[in-house]
Amino acid sequence: MATEPISEEVVGSCVDSYGSAIGMPQLCFDWFPNQIFWLVITLVVIFLVLSRVALPRIAAILAERQGTITNDLAAAEDLKAKAVEAEEAYNKALADARAEAQRIAAEARAEIQADLDEAIVKADAEIAAKAAESEKAIAEIRAGALESIQIVAKDTAAELVTTLGGKADADAISKAVDAQTKG
């Protein structure tokens, strides 16, 4: 967009003397060889860069990522299987432990029961022995008491008979007291 006219030799058939385009610059065939030459160089360079460096590299990156993803998925599958296995093992261990605990509890219960039974038997025996002893003592005491009562009763009866002016007949009194106390 020069305002001054430019020199004639620079101006081709495509640019007017003010530096503006005449017609479509796209149709200026004077420039075609230049444009095509540089275009070919550009395309060859881009092609070489892409086919030698860029595309193999990107393909490698994508393949590597695909590989990594596949591996990771496989590893995840593996870990999941392991987790399921571990859970099973845990559940089994839990069940075993529970059974063991029940067994131990039953055993303990049985042992305690046996101890208890033994203790009860022993206590029963002791109680029986004590009871027999006590009975014997009571019988003794009772017998002693009866005898004492008879003696006291005989003495009292003899005293009473004597006081009432009678003559104490020891045999009669003894018989009478015996007969009374026996009843």
Next chain:
Amino acid sequence: MATETTEAEGSSLVFHPMDQFIVKPLFGDGGIAWYTPTNVTLWLFLAIAAVFGLLVLSTSKRAIVPTRMQSVAELAYGFIYKMLEDICGKEGVKYFPYVMTLFMFIVCANFLGMLPMSFTTTSHFAVTIPLALAVFLTVTVLGFVKNGAAFLGLFWVSSAPMALRPVLAIIELISYFVRPVSHSIRLAGNVMAGHAVIKVFAGFAAIAAISPVSVLAITAMYGLEVLVSFIQAYVFTILTCVYLKDALHPSH
């Protein structure tokens, strides 16, 4: 043509919508020989740099968990690879570097062209015609090498009635040879039109009263052009894949 210097309302309104496409030498003011480094060279090389940065530098760490730029590279790779595999099947995968080169070059050149003051290489027929011709020639040669004379079956529609086949063959033949034309003009035309329209709107911005509308229009056009930049690269690539499929499996 739109390039005529339109002077309206005095001298304030001047349109040079096509000046952005002028090829200039990078150094000095001399003429343009085939080897002269020009602004075309600069922006083509920037496209190389963009492709290099996008696909090589971003993947230099080869991270299993990709960074953002590496994701972009992988996405581009997967996008084109899948497109090629879907259309051409397993045999097409061999030509992946070729298709990827086309796509990456066009998409990078298009987006570099969206930078203000840049030179849009893909708006030139001198760039798109060689691209399309390369595809056309590759596909034709490949078709004959792979299938021999059976490649001509592409033009002989065996599913049509016998009487129609010669007619269809002519139509097919014409459409086959029109391919490189439509293929190249579609890309260059879309990109050029958008850029020229933006320039025209920019010219209107010189008038104070319309300038807000003009700026708004430029913004809208720019958004559209960003879309077009990608879509045209995509279309070019997918058509390349379709043509390649014809060469690999010429039967209808």
